[in-house]
Amino acid sequence: MSQSRPRTLAERKQHLKARAAIERLQLAAHCAQLKASTRPSTLFRSLMPKVASQQGMTTALRLWSTARRYPFVSSALSVMLTKITPRFFLPALKVGGIAFIAYEAFKLYRDYQHKR
Numbered sequence: 001m002s003q004s005r006p007r008t009l010a011e012r013k014q015h016l017k018a019r020a021a022i023e024r025l026q027l028a029a030h031c032a033q034l035k036a037s038t039r040p041s042t043l044f045r046s047l048m049p050k051v052a053s054q055q056g057m058t059t060a061l062r063l064w065s066t067a068r069r070y071p072f073v074s075s076a077l078s079v080m081l082t083k084i085t086p087r088f089f090l091p092a093l094k095v096g097g098i099a100f101i102a103y104e105a106f107k108l109y110r111d112y113q114h115k116r
Contacts, residue, residue: 072096076093
């Protein structure tokens with residue numbers, strides 16, 4: 001009885017190690033698949049058929065006018081699409097967002113003052 005017990009424990013341990021290795025390989029494969037499916041080029045290709053329709057063209061023109069009106073949006077998108085991720089990108093993005101909100105609030109205040 002004592003000889004069969006260590007043997008089954010060793011078999012269980014080996015079985016658990018094999019299962020963990022298989023799960024690690026599956027996780028790595030799923031991560032690679034997710035990374036490939038979320039590349040900007042893949043996302044753009046999936047959106048291309050929609051751009052050909054009338055509603056897609058309206059959306060594309062609206063995006064273009066937004067990019068021309070707010071150039072920092074296109075700059076931020078180009079940074080994200082080229083995968084340039086400096087260490088200070090997120091804090092700079094937060095400061096830029098706060099500055100943008102402050103600027104818009106100032107414009108609203110200025111328009112309000114001119115209407116009075």
